[in-house]
Amino acid sequence: MALVEVCKVSDVKEGKGKTVKTGGKQIAVFNIGGKFHAIDNTCLHRGGPLGEGSLSGSTVTCSWHGWQYDVPSGACKTNPGANVQSYKVKVDGDKLMVEV
Numbered sequence: 001m002a003l004v005e006v007c008k009v010s011d012v013k014e015g016k017g018k019t020v021k022t023g024g025k026q027i028a029v030f031n032i033g034g035k036f037h038a039i040d041n042t043c044l045h046r047g048g049p050l051g052e053g054s055l056s057g058s059t060v061t062c063s064w065h066g067w068q069y070d071v072p073s074g075a076c077k078t079n080p081g082a083n084v085q086s087y088k089v090k091v092d093g094d095k096l097m098v099e100v
Contacts, residue, residue: 001099001100002100003090003092003097003098003099004022004023004097004098004099005092005095005097006022006029006096006097006098007029008094008095008096009036009096012030013031014031015031015032015055016030016031016055017029017030017031017051017052017053017055018030018051019041019051019052020051022098022100025041025100026051027051027098028049028050028051028060029051029089029096029098030051030055030060032072036089037058037071038086038087038089039060039071039085039086039087040074040084040085042084043062043064043065043067043069043084044076044082044084045064045065045067045079045082047064048065048067049063050069050084055071058070058071058072059071059077067082069083074086087099
């Protein structure tokens with residue numbers, strides 16, 4: 001696995017998510033209280049884009065059908081066991097790096 005730059009730190013606003021593509025994957029990056037987290041972008045229910053979901057605290061709600069995930073861990077709160085992959089994130093100056 002390698003750290004790959006996916007966007008600038010300023011591209012992910014506080015309390016928001018952003019979808020990025022790297023290594024053939026779509027990843028949702030979130031800014032929660034100035035800490036950055038990354039999970040797979042695809043909701044396991046019907047494939048909705050988690051990066052476009054609404055963020056409340058550390059929980060993202062899929063905009064398609066309301067499934068909820070804990071962003072730091074990728075754990076599904078709606079259907080335990082239907083977890084999405086989480087990724088290590090590092091800030092390097094103004095670069096946001098994700099380990100993929």
